[in-house]
Amino acid sequence: MFLDVLMRRNPRFIEAAMALHQQGFIPPNSYVLDLDMVEKNARVFSEKASKLGLKTFAMTKQVARHSGFCAAIMRGGINRSVAVDMDCAISCHRAGLKTGHLGHLVQVPRGDADFAAAQLQPDYWTVFSHEKAKEAAQAAHKAGRVQNLLARIQMENDTFYRGHEGGFSASDICEVADQIDALNGAKFAGVTTFPALLFDLETRKVKATPNLDTLARASEALAAAGRSDIEVNAPGTNSAVMLEALANAGATQCEPGNALHGTTPLHAVEDLPEGPAVLYLSEVSHHHGDNAFCFGGGLYIDPVFPKYDVKALVSSEPTSSKSALSSVEIPDYSAIDYYGMIDAAGPVKPNAGDTVIFGFRGQAFVTRANVVGVSGVASGKPVVTTIENIFGQVIDWPERQL
Structure with missing residues (x-):
């Protein structure tokens, strides 16, 4: 294709x-x-994201966390990764690409929590449940840190790939935020989902999933409860051409993966900025x-x-x-x-x-x-x-x- x-x-x-x-x-x-093209793609993406105030975390799993790929995207202006799992986080960390987001898509195993908190020190750590929030908080407290936690949220009609399900009920987000803040070593930082954007085969365009609206509603509820500076992590089919729509929907974080090597579904049907x-x-x-x-x-x-x-x-x-x-x-x-x-x-x-x-x-x-x-x-x-x-x-x- x-x-x-x-x-x-x-x-x-x-x-x-x-x-x-x-x-x-x-x-x-x-x-x-093609590492030259990867660097160019990262620069195109990161410059657009920066203008829109979006934090950018690079997904590297599609190209097996190659150290040269990590170096190329850093030269292109992206200095943080989103790790699909612990192997991903460790590989990127070893290559010099710091961990911006951990625990999403794959939760951090209990036995890896201490290592993640003390050695990887992610900017953000996603949790799907109170049990995983407690594990992350305890590990961070042990390491003498306060860890920013993102709550993975979901509603009944949200879109998930089979085997990716999980998360707090979006209708309970204010209570969830309070419970996370009550944990020693943890701070509630915001909300996330996956996927927020998906390629539609019929129209051959990228469309927002119901999940993006779920994020927006949760963010509004948190703001109404007096919480400001809430992070909204909205990963899924990214390209520089989609960033303005994400920002307009309230996202504060984006996570390019296939865009960095020009293989999102949209790249197959349109000539986008990333080669x-x-x-x-x-x-x-x-x-x-x-x-x-x-x-x-x-x-x-x-x-x-x-x-x-x-x-x-x-x-x-x-x-x-x-x-x-x-x-x-x-x-x-x-x-x-x-x-x-x-x-x-x-x-x-x-x-x-x-x-x-x-x-x-x-x-x-x-x-x-x-x-x-x-x-x-x-x-x-x-x-x-x-x-x-x-x-x-x-x-x-x-x-x-x-």
């Missing part, structure tokens, strides 16, 4: 990745990042029947769109030409993606060792893929910076080649 955008808007990135793979610098089963900065690279392994098999491991295509004809560029030479496109069958989600199956009966005749380039919206952190940073694409002098695993830890690729 995003390969066409890559071919139109960042062809030199595709060609650089192919060349580096053919030269032996990038292994198959790799998410490859495409990620691709998935594989290599032809062998043939069987009318298919050429390419290595998998990271073929998790985030199902934001209905199933579609997946295509890839297949070539032994750097190219972004449509003449190198082939259809590819991706294993069903119930199967392990050892390989993707390229149609070898069409015009393109793949050979073993050929580079295979996909453009899709991935979630690298749930795969066994490598994540590779590349700098110098814009200057025509691309080089690999680091090759890392899904925890943002450097892999010594040359050593594997000995």
Whole structure:
């Protein structure tokens, strides 16, 4: 779905990745990042957010918390992360990207609370229940800190992905705020939800979910109760073009993720300010029947769109030409993606060792893929910076080649 955008808007990135793979610098089963473009995207986003008074926390899970990605967005003006889980927070912290928001989407496990409070020291910590609020408060008190807590709230008609549910009743928010403030080590800081914005397949536009109205009503109730400076955290399908609508709806915090590498659903149907900065690279392994098999491991295509004809560029030479496109069958989600199956009966005749380039919206952190940073694409002098695993830890690729 995003390969066409890559071919139109960042062809030199595709060609650089192919060349580096053919030269032996990038292994198959790799998410490859154009770090120059990531920095540019972060700057576009952060400058717009700053003008609107929005705090920006970067989501890094989609590209597996790569340290070079963290450094690029910091150069672009974003100095805080939102951690999807503790592994995410630790990886970003290690890379120098401080924890701006922890506990949302995944709550902090009880056994990690002391470490989170003392070592990560997040600006904001989301809790879904009184029990989790007490854990966070006790850990912060033990560390000699007062922790800002965000209450995840919900109403009956709010939108949640299955398995993401949880939170306080929005109608009780004033009482919840008082109860959090009564805990030693805690301060009620505001409210949050997910998702506040979603891509609508029918209109091909991003729309507010009922959750955004829930946040607004809760904020109004808190203001009426005499509480000021309430933080309203409104994550979901972000782009620089959506920030004004978020600010107008009362949001004070935004959390770009896919926007930083140009792969929100809206980026697939409109040319937005953020350019495409990620691709998935594989290599032809062998043939069987009318298919050429390419290595998998990271073929998790985030199902934001209905199933579609997946295509890839297949070539032994750097190219972004449509003449190198082939259809590819991706294993069903119930199967392990050892390989993707390229149609070898069409015009393109793949050979073993050929580079295979996909453009899709991935979630690298749930795969066994490598994540590779590349700098110098814009200057025509691309080089690999680091090759890392899904925890943002450097892999010594040359050593594997000995």
